Amino acid sequence: MAHPQKSIADMSIGEKGVICCFQDEDMSLKLLEMGCLPGTEVKMSNKTPFGGPVCIKVSGYALSLRKDEAATIMIR
Amino acid sequence: MKTYAKIALVGNPNSGKSSLFNQLTGLNQKVGNFPGVTVDKKTGICPITPTTSVQIIDLPGTYSLYPKSLDERVVMDIMANPKDKSYPDMVVVVVDAASLKRNLLLFTEIRDLGLPVILALNMLDVAKDSGINIDKSLLQKKLQVPVVAINARTGEGIADLKNTIAQHIPATKEVTNGKVHSFIDASIFAPEVVGQIKDVFGVHNDYLAIQYAHQAESLPFLSLSEKEQIEQLRQKYNFKHSLLQAKETIARYERIDELIGQAIREEQKEEKEDLSTKIDKVLLHPFWGYVVFFTVLLLMFQAIFAWASYPQDLIDGGIAALNEYLQSVLPESMLVSLLTDGLIAGIGGILIFVPQIAILFAFIAILEESGYMARVVVLMDKWMRKFGLNGKSVVPLMSGMACAVPAIMATRNIDNWKDRLITIMVTPLMSCSARIPIYTILIALVVPDTTVAGFLNLQGIALMAMYLLGFLAAIFSALLMKVILKAKGRSFLIMEVPVYKMPRWGNVGITIIEKVKAFVLEAGKIIIAISIVLWVMASYGPSDKMERAEAEIKTEKPYLTEEALANEVASRKLEYSYAGHFGKWMEPVIKPLGYDWKIGIALLTSFAAREVFVGTLSTIYSVGSDTEDTETIKERMLKETHADTGLPVYTPALAFSLLIFYAFAMQCMSTLAIVHRETKGWKWPMIQLFYMTALAYVSAFVVYNLLK
Ligand SMILES: Nc1nc2c(ncn2[C@@H]2O[C@H](COP(=O)(O)OP(=O)(O)OP(=O)(O)O)[C@@H](O)[C@H]2O)c(=O)[nH]1
Ligand SMILES: [Mg+2]
Numbered sequence: 001m002a003h004p005q006k007s008i009a010d011m012s013i014g015e016k017g018v019i020c021c022f023q024d025e026d027m028s029l030k031l032l033e034m035g036c037l038p039g040t041e042v043k044m045s046n047k048t049p050f051g052g053p054v055c056i057k058v059s060g061y062a063l064s065l066r067k068d069e070a071a072t073i074m075i076r
Numbered sequence: 077m078k079t080y081a082k083i084a085l086v087g088n089p090n091s092g093k094s095s096l097f098n099q100l101t102g103l104n105q106k107v108g109n110f111p112g113v114t115v116d117k118k119t120g121i122c123p124i125t126p127t128t129s130v131q132i133i134d135l136p137g138t139y140s141l142y143p144k145s146l147d148e149r150v151v152m153d154i155m156a157n158p159k160d161k162s163y164p165d166m167v168v169v170v171v172d173a174a175s176l177k178r179n180l181l182l183f184t185e186i187r188d189l190g191l192p193v194i195l196a197l198n199m200l201d202v203a204k205d206s207g208i209n210i211d212k213s214l215l216q217k218k219l220q221v222p223v224v225a226i227n228a229r230t231g232e233g234i235a236d237l238k239n240t241i242a243q244h245i246p247a248t249k250e251v252t253n254g255k256v257h258s259f260i261d262a263s264i265f266a267p268e269v270v271g272q273i274k275d276v277f278g279v280h281n282d283y284l285a286i287q288y289a290h291q292a293e294s295l296p297f298l299s300l301s302e303k304e305q306i307e308q309l310r311q312k313y314n315f316k317h318s319l320l321q322a323k324e325t326i327a328r329y330e331r332i333d334e335l336i337g338q339a340i341r342e343e344q345k346e347e348k349e350d351l352s353t354k355i356d357k358v359l360l361h362p363f364w365g366y367v368v369f370f371t372v373l374l375l376m377f378q379a380i381f382a383w384a385s386y387p388q389d390l391i392d393g394g395i396a397a398l399n400e401y402l403q404s405v406l407p408e409s410m411l412v413s414l415l416t417d418g419l420i421a422g423i424g425g426i427l428i429f430v431p432q433i434a435i436l437f438a439f440i441a442i443l444e445e446s447g448y449m450a451r452v453v454v455l456m457d458k459w460m461r462k463f464g465l466n467g468k469s470v471v472p473l474m475s476g477m478a479c480a481v482p483a484i485m486a487t488r489n490i491d492n493w494k495d496r497l498i499t500i501m502v503t504p505l506m507s508c509s510a511r512i513p514i515y516t517i518l519i520a521l522v523v524p525d526t527t528v529a530g531f532l533n534l535q536g537i538a539l540m541a542m543y544l545l546g547f548l549a550a551i552f553s554a555l556l557m558k559v560i561l562k563a564k565g566r567s568f569l570i571m572e573v574p575v576y577k578m579p580r581w582g583n584v585g586i587t588i589i590e591k592v593k594a595f596v597l598e599a600g601k602i603i604i605a606i607s608i609v610l611w612v613m614a615s616y617g618p619s620d621k622m623e624r625a626e627a628e629i630k631t632e633k634p635y636l637t638e639e640a641l642a643n644e645v646a647s648r649k650l651e652y653s654y655a656g657h658f659g660k661w662m663e664p665v666i667k668p669l670g671y672d673w674k675i676g677i678a679l680l681t682s683f684a685a686r687e688v689f690v691g692t693l694s695t696i697y698s699v700g701s702d703t704e705d706t707e708t709i710k711e712r713m714l715k716e717t718h719a720d721t722g723l724p725v726y727t728p729a730l731a732f733s734l735l736i737f738y739a740f741a742m743q744c745m746s747t748l749a750i751v752h753r754e755t756k757g758w759k760w761p762m763i764q765l766f767y768m769t770a771l772a773y774v775s776a777f778v779v780y781n782l783l784k
Contacts, residue, residue, distance in 0.1 A: 025318050030570050032325040033139045035178035045353060049362040052458030053467065053569055060206065061175040062352070062573040064454045069570060 009071035017075030024072040035059035080131035087170035089137030095228035097134035108444035112489035115147040145491040173203035184259040188283040207343035381536035384431040395424035418611030425691030445579035464558025476506035492567035507546040510687035613655040650700040686743040729783035741772035
């Protein structure tokens, strides 16, 4: 499982992944609260054009976050 | 005064707290299907048994006791301070059963503060739809608090909740001193700091003590020296805020998993997408998403213009007929003239806009209730950020189309102060419902009522263009502020996107009625006061010049017919009245924009509230003419001519100049007051007033001189 190079921002629509770790401490605090815990499965559901926010499905609900925010969540 | 036991409603954003509040208290707190609707606390009384009542406190939603924005902070400020006047005797934690685990995080935090808690399990219908079943009694056993299933939307289970509150409400304000079973042991994270804070500050609860250490700077009830003391403790024991907060959150989720794993049963209907996901394939589509959004807006403006015109014509005609009738049956006197020319003319200037305002509020209510608003935030975030705003600015900007006052309150949900300030500053540039009267009347005067492209009404398009203009002014002003202000802190979007819901039509109806009522009453109060003052000022003058008006005209223009003479006399009298003097006095200032002194009077009165403009004009033109048959407002304006040249006053150049002026000018005392409150000072509202007035003046000047 040594591929923490891929982040949520790199996922394509419909793709699934499992959160492994975060790259930004401040952001991770907020994300943890929102149920994005390491080991949780996520699924990319929507992307907006020109690098706008993305929507993911996590812990049974839809969460939207900016692309640069998504890039701090690494998946395996 | 009777004191009631206090029950606070706490929970994640959009979990249904305000809906529950309304069920319990019978009040009408705003409800909407997106996170961050409630931004301040609100209280109401609820009878729980035939003999006892309790006070219910509705609070903004939050995901945890670590606040990120101003609205979330309200919750922590109350929960951390037993001396706060809203400190509850009991907390009802409202959870969204469809994402129970995430919702329970806050529940465990509240519980660990040692507060008596009831868990209200809401949105079970939504959970069921996505195949989630919850074993309520097992949950109750594991969490060791009363669990009640409710549906805050339909009212199911509310009686049950009341009973449970009645049974469990503590008789006295006992401090539970951490005796209750706590979910995690807060002291293990920083034993020394927790111990010392408990000793020094007399805090009994471990979790509250560690929260002092985490959030000392922002707790309003701690003094400066106390904050320093805590800071020293943190330094001494090397208290790592972020790390410990992360550890705590993870520990809580682990505990929640352990406890409720068995109580939740998810049907594995894998790969079957729920309805919201399917709808979002279109509404959040990189291309179609935007097409739909603009279509929705287009439809809204078409509706406001095209559909509203029928009831509007009825109201306008009805008021004219009423005036005519009154004038024919009542004896001619000053009082009757005050009633017909002053009051009814003025009030008519408000009532005829009721259909449009109702349609506008209906649209906004539907956008908010369906859950679409949150999608607009997502679609617009990238674009808004280029202009120094934030996706979340969309909510204030859109609701600013109804009224800037609640819209500015809604900015509390924006976490970043700079983004929030910019949003506050530019929201009043969005065209609010009070501008509808001016827009409608002037567009109807100068834009032909034709259909283009088969179905689009040209006047509807003109109206949309006015809104677009307001929006463009707002975002470019935001860009200007972005460049001028120095950046402070970072901003997040991270936002829950709620499932779509059918708007509750009853609620939409109530919203419309309430808003229309408020509009008519507010504007009505002002217009009645202004109409009376204005009528007096327009009917009396400083010297006996008014009496001489008739003789003057007779010598100047002896050739006039009787009717024309009477008209000229009335208008000359108005000129010599106090109001006339006033208007004349300010004429030099507004002349460059193309306005005469009569419009000047209306401008002046609308500085308090812009919706009175049309009413004022209507009163002025009505006093300033002597026609027997009363006309509608539009007819009066069309007939208005320049005294010297005889040409119509309302040329396209003047109309567009006025339109632009009203689009940009800050003419609303309530908005200035709310900006003062939200920015805690006069600096920003004053900048806003000067900026917007200057923008309005200069743009109107340019437009008038280009079109003249
Ligand atoms: N299906 C369903 N919808 C519900 C239920 N309870 C509330 N709602 C809807 O959920 C949405 C949010 O309700 P609110 O009462 O505004 O939620 P809130 O917790 O006050 O939200 P914030 O003020 O943003 O924190 C509204 O559209 C309600 O109609 C329920 O039990 N079932
Ligand atoms: Mg609410």
